[in-house]
Amino acid sequence: DFGGGITVDSFTVDSATQITANITIDAAAATGVRDVSVTTPGGTDTLIAGFTVEPAPPTITSIDPAQGDQGEALAVTITGTFLTGASEPDFGGGITVDSFTVDGPTQITANITIAAAAATGVRDVSVTTPGGTDTLIAGFTVEPAPPTITSIDPDQGDQGETLAVTITGTYFTGATDVSFGAGITVDSFTVDSATQITANITIAAAAATGVRDVSVTTPGGTDTLIAGFTVEPAPPTITSIDPDQGDQGET
Structure with missing residues (x-):
């Protein structure tokens, strides 16, 4: 038994001193330590804090809208996975993130302002969580503002x-x-x-x-x-x- 959020799909008793267990950690499993227990006809033993569930690294799959004009302020939706606990997203030079909300593990809403003098062209968009950082290359484009x-x-x-x-x-x-x-x-x-x-x-x-x-x-x-x-x-x-x-x- 590996505790809540961890399923033991199968296990093999390799010897009197070893067990191999195939486990699946649920995507929504709480992070942190787990006690691991083994039960035999002779009883049960538990290794306190024997296993740790770490935060999964985030992934960014899409940005919507994926472009904006120089001088424009807009709300952008970042979609991905494992976004819980994210710090401020990064849209690159000339773009300020005024505020952001982690709507859930798969979505962040960021309110951004593109500087009037921001260089036009593509930007990489990054999100950092306790599990790491993911970057969507060329995820956002700054377009020339209309005259x-x-x-x-x-x-x-x-x-x-x-x-x-x-x-x-x-x-x-x-x-x-x-x-x-x-x-x-x-x-x-x-x-x-x-x-x-x-x-x-x-x-x-x-x-x-x-x-x-x-x-x-x-x-x-x-x-x-x-x-x-x-x-x-x-x-x-x-x-x-x-x-x-x-x-x-x-x-």
């Missing part, structure tokens, strides 16, 4: 004008395209920082007047500022007068 446009300066220009425009917002790193709509050509643009783009644009002389939607595309997606820029009518210019003189009293 947002908050303002355009200047937000208007005349037909036929060439000008530099500053676009302000967030998550502009890696921008691949800037669009000001019909009749406006983006000659070049520079991503000055994660929050600013400078675009050099030319408004066609024949461009229709009125508002334009301005879009920025990055690896994280596309954002559009509706009516973010306005094409104004070009001011008139006088180039010549003919004839450029007349006499008093002349019509």
Whole structure:
């Protein structure tokens, strides 16, 4: 007898001095020492604390969701086995575990925050318990956050004008395209920082007047500022007068 949570599947008396026992320790068996007893026609003997049940090492089988955007806060479910007694899970650089709950031996819920500047790409996720540590390689992915446009300066220009425009917002790193709509050509643009783009644009002389939607595309997606820029009518210019003189009293 090995005590609670341990089943003796079979045993063999090899000799007067040895027994071989095949045992199964239940997955939910309490950890700690067990007294081991052997009974013969001559009586029973017990070895106090003769056997110890150790915590099983944890295993991580899945993460859900398995990805999140830069700057995002979300709840993540870690599924596996032998998670009881887990300390704080580790999601790698740029990800903070704000809180976590061991829901049971097969599940942990972790509330995490991904830093706005966290490097994109995969992360290994680790869980440590009294039984050891398990790591799910590439278990979580940090995705680029979608861009947002908050303002355009200047937000208007005349037909036929060439000008530099500053676009302000967030998550502009890696921008691949800037669009000001019909009749406006983006000659070049520079991503000055994660929050600013400078675009050099030319408004066609024949461009229709009125508002334009301005879009920025990055690896994280596309954002559009509706009516973010306005094409104004070009001011008139006088180039010549003919004839450029007349006499008093002349019509």
